[in-house]
Amino acid sequence: MAGRARRWALGGLAALLALLVLGAAGGYGWLRLSLPVASGRIALAGPSAPIELVRDADGLLYVFAGSEADAYFGLGFAHAQDRMFQMDFLRRLAAGRLAEVLGARALPLDRFMRTLGLDRLATQNSDRLSPETRGALESYAAGVNAYLATHRGPPAPEFALLAYRPARWRPADSLLWGRLMAMQLGNNWRDELLRARLASRLSEERLRELWPGNGDEAPLGVGAPIDRAAIERIFAAIPDPLVATSASNMWALDGRHTVSGKPLLANDPHLAFGFPVLWYLARVETPTLTLAGATVPGVPFHVLGHNGRLAWAFTTTHSDTQDLFVERQAEGDPGRYLAPGGPTPFATRDETIAVRFAGPETLRVRATRHGPVISDLVGGAGPGQALALAATALEPDDRTADALYRLNRARDWRGVLAALESFHAPQQNVFVADTAGEIGFLAPGRVPIRRAGDGFAPVPGWSGEYDWTGFAPFGLVPRALNPPSGRLVNANNRIVPDDYPLFLAREWRGGFRARRIGERLDALKGAAGAEDMAAIQMDVRSLAAAELLPLMTRIAPGDEPSRAALALLSAWDGGMAADRPEPLIFADWLRRFTRAAVADELGGAADDYADAPRPVFVARVLAGARHWCDDQGTAEVETCEALLARTLAETVATLGKNYGPDMGGWRWGAAHRAEFAHPVFRWIPGLRALTSLTVETGGGDDTVSRGTSRLDDPREPFLHIHGAGYRAVYDLADLDRSRFIIATGQSGNPLSPVSDNLFGRWREGGAVWLGKSRAGLAAAKADILILAPR
Numbered sequence: 002m003a004g005r006a007r008r009w010a011l012g013g014l015a016a017l018l019a020l021l022v023l024g025a026a027g028g029y030g031w032l033r034l035s036l037p038v039a040s041g042r043i044a045l046a047g048p049s050a051p052i053e054l055v056r057d058a059d060g061l062l063y064v065f066a067g068s069e070a071d072a073y074f075g076l077g078f079a080h081a082q083d084r085m086f087q088m089d090f091l092r093r094l095a096a097g098r099l100a101e102v103l104g105a106r107a108l109p110l111d112r113f114m115r116t117l118g119l120d121r122l123a124t125q126n127s128d129r130l131s132p133e134t135r136g137a138l139e140s141y142a143a144g145v146n147a148y149l150a151t152h153r154g155p156p157a158p159e160f161a162l163l164a165y166r167p168a169r170w171r172p173a174d175s176l177l178w179g180r181l182m183a184m185q186l187g188n189n190w191r192d193e194l195l196r197a198r199l200a201s202r203l204s205e206e207r208l209r210e211l212w213p214g215n216g217d218e219a220p221l222g223v224g225a226p227i228d229r230a231a232i233e234r235i236f237a238a239i240p241d242p243l244v245a246t247s248a249s250n251m252w253a254l255d256g257r258h259t260v261s262g263k264p265l266l267a268n269d270p271h272l273a274f275g276f277p278v279l280w281y282l283a284r285v286e287t288p289t290l291t292l293a294g295a296t297v298p299g300v301p302f303h304v305l306g307h308n309g310r311l312a313w314a315f316t317t318t319h320s321d322t323q324d325l326f327v328e329r330q331a332e333g334d335p336g337r338y339l340a341p342g343g344p345t346p347f348a349t350r351d352e353t354i355a356v357r358f359a360g361p362e363t364l365r366v367r368a369t370r371h372g373p374v375i376s377d378l379v380g381g382a383g384p385g386q387a388l389a390l391a392a393t394a395l396e397p398d399d400r401t402a403d404a405l406y407r408l409n410r411a412r413d414w415r416g417v418l419a420a421l422e423s424f425h426a427p428q429q430n431v432f433v434a435d436t437a438g439e440i441g442f443l444a445p446g447r448v449p450i451r452r453a454g455d456g457f458a459p460v461p462g463w464s465g466e467y468d469w470t471g472f473a474p475f476g477l478v479p480r481a482l483n484p485p486s487g488r489l490v491n492a493n494n495r496i497v498p499d500d501y502p503l504f505l506a507r508e509w510r511g512g513f514r515a516r517r518i519g520e521r522l523d524a525l526k527g528a529a530g531a532e533d534m535a536a537i538q539m540d541v542r543s544l545a546a547a548e549l550l551p552l553m554t555r556i557a558p559g560d561e562p563s564r565a566a567l568a569l570l571s572a573w574d575g576g577m578a579a580d581r582p583e584p585l586i587f588a589d590w591l592r593r594f595t596r597a598a599v600a601d602e603l604g605g606a607a608d609d610y611a612d613a614p615r616p617v618f619v620a621r622v623l624a625g626a627r628h629w630c631d632d633q634g635t636a637e638v639e640t641c642e643a644l645l646a647r648t649l650a651e652t653v654a655t656l657g658k659n660y661g662p663d664m665g666g667w668r669w670g671a672a673h674r675a676e677f678a679h680p681v682f683r684w685i686p687g688l689r690a691l692t693s694l695t696v697e698t699g700g701g702d703d704t705v706s707r708g709t710s711r712l713d714d715p716r717e718p719f720l721h722i723h724g725a726g727y728r729a730v731y732d733l734a735d736l737d738r739s740r741f742i743i744a745t746g747q748s749g750n751p752l753s754p755v756s757d758n759l760f761g762r763w764r765e766g767g768a769v770w771l772g773k774s775r776a777g778l779a780a781a782k783a784d785i786l787i788l789a790p791r
Contacts, residue, residue: 034154037082060747060755077144084298141301183394228383261734268314312731326462579670670697737772
């Protein structure tokens with residue numbers, strides 16, 4: 002009996018395993034139905050004539066259409082095929098609708114986004130755009146919806162695993178990404194909150210040293226008192242998607258500096274990494290329009306690229322386009338707040354947030370004449386007060402979509418000016434180059450005109466003294482055409498002199514990357530080619546390190562490991578190579594020294610200030626403001642030399658524990674790894690490994706090949722989470738030979754062979770091209786899908 006029972010048990014187990022295998026195989030087969038149909042013919046309602054969607058061996062998309070409307074339809078269809086979950090996730094994030102599919106965990110983010118009201122603004126805004134732009138948005142949405150209506154199987158694996166289907170795409174959904182990006186790139190308001198947290202702890206002189214500005218003697222305007230505990234709560238409530246680190250590089254050379262005699266334009270925007278990367282490469286061909294470059298799935302326009310005659314590039318200006326206003330409630334009437342014209346009712350609305358696995362939540366949102374009241378998210382800003390956010394990204398009449406539509410069609414500098422006059426938010430630096438040989442710079446975007454103040458910290462809202470009176474006229478925004486030097490360079494550095502008639506910002510990013518680009522261009526001696534531009538994009542020498550090291554290494558080492566570290570650093574040129582120990586030693590030492598220098602003065606805000614390298618501040622401390630090295634909590638006066646020695650000893654001890662006793666074998670890349678993780682599956686251990694890409698990288702926060710980290714991450718402070726997900730070099734001698742690369746692949750589907758096929762080339766500085774002809778694609782046996790009118 003026992004033997005028979007064992008056989009029955011083994012047989013049952015075998016049957017169960019067989020069922021599990023079959024179930025897994027069936028599930029895998031079901032998920033594979035999410036892969037798009039890449040060739041053949043599909044009859045659809047919508048196109049006026051056949052549209053060809055052609056994908057080469059790398060998955061690069063070519064859209065051939067007989068009209069611009071059909072081209073946008075085809076692009077929408079293709080975006081949905083390859084990136085539908087990314088599109089749906091971004092619109093849900095911006096609209097505050099993630100809890101519908103992720104549950105209560107997403108509620109804090111949804112509440113914040115509903116308070117900002119980006120979805121309401123986009124919906125209202127779509128009717129204010131030009132008929133041409135609205136037509137493009139509608140054709141694109143029709144293409145997305147045609148895919149959703151005809152695809153058999155889940156539109157993406159994520160929809161199957163999360164058990165929901167995406168809603169139809171609206172034209173207004175394509176405007177959400179621009180609103181979200183404008184909020185992310187103009188994040189001055191978070192710095193305002195941080196400075197307000199410190200205003201009660203530090204003098205104005207000390208605050209100036211932490212944030213050196215245009216004129217260090219100007220009053221800082223930190224006189225709007227606000228409950229400190231409320232500020233702490235508001236700061237902590239800012240969701241990660243709005244805590245964006247933004248930077249980019251671009252430069253242009255005219256024909257006097259190139260081997261071809263025609264301009265070259267290089268661009269690599271720096272944004273947060275993710276799987277898939279934000280960008281999607283596409284070329285669009287119609288009888289009236291040629292476009293090639295970077296699109297964003299969900300948006301019909303080419304954000305970066307060329308149109309056969311003109312190429313354009315963007316970096317963020319980092320102008321101050323956001324302010325926080327402290328509002329006072331009317332005495333005895335919590336439904337009103339004080340304004341120059343007398344007590345005024347709060348504008349209110351109720352937002353209903355659907356929550357998966359739970360009942361819906363109703364959120365009461367208040368707004369003042371300045372903007373939404375964000376302090377309501379944390380229970381208020383203190384007795385009788387409210388904190389409202391004013392931002393150009395929250396203006397109801399934004400026409401940036403019109404500007405992109407027209408920029409895609411601009412042929413020359415005059416066309417660029419006409420297009421970008423409608424560019425409202427966020428303010429950007431734009432370089433252009435055309436086949437006629439011209440290069441130009443413009444910084445379009447709405448710039449607030451303030452009655453007083455410089456956006457340093459929250460200001461009183463009740464008096465009107467600090468109100469915005471309007472926006473700067475377009476004729477005042479910075480610009481340059483064909484500079485005498487024959488070149489333009491920007492890496493988020495200052496773009497105007499101190500006496501410029503328009504106030505843009507109080508503080509600017511350090512110019513280390515821009516200066517390094519200039520050094521590399523000088524070395525070419527006027528004979529630059531596209532490959533030279535691509536090589537500069539991969540440069541990892543840190544001028545910040547080169548300038549700080551002489552100040553940091555003038556100390557007596559406290560032990561032998563410190564002496565060995567100083568010997569390595571003293572012979573180092575600042576190159577942040579992945580296979581070297583010096584970048585690791587320097588980066589950890591700088592992080593520890595910065596944190597230690599401000600810890601006693603800043604208290605609980607020290608980590609928030611030191612979450613990124615502060616080389617300009619550290620240089621000022623070591624060059625003169627040495628009081629920061631003294632620990633205010635002790636009677637003894639500590640010197641900077643002692644603090645440097647102590648933090649260096651901590652660095653080498655910690656690195657030795659983590660990477661072994663052989664200092665020469667330490668590698669920056671072991672700690673500095675670029676990670677592209679899925680926005681949802683990154684939190685699920687088994688799926689994270691299947692949907693993430695990781696590679697060791699060089700570079701740092703101040704190198705041209707930028708490798709930014711979150712230094713306040715206690716586990717992986719040097720994880721490379723932000724950088725150039727897209728690189729391009731536009732060759733105006735032959736735009737079809739322009740170089741492109743994105744960091745992951747075209748598809749967001751982990752089961753697709755083109756989801757990660759560009760990763761290695763991105764890491765090594767390689768490129769792909771978007772200049773193949775229709776005949777060349779056919780000869781290479783590219784996949785051709787025809788969307789035919791039904």
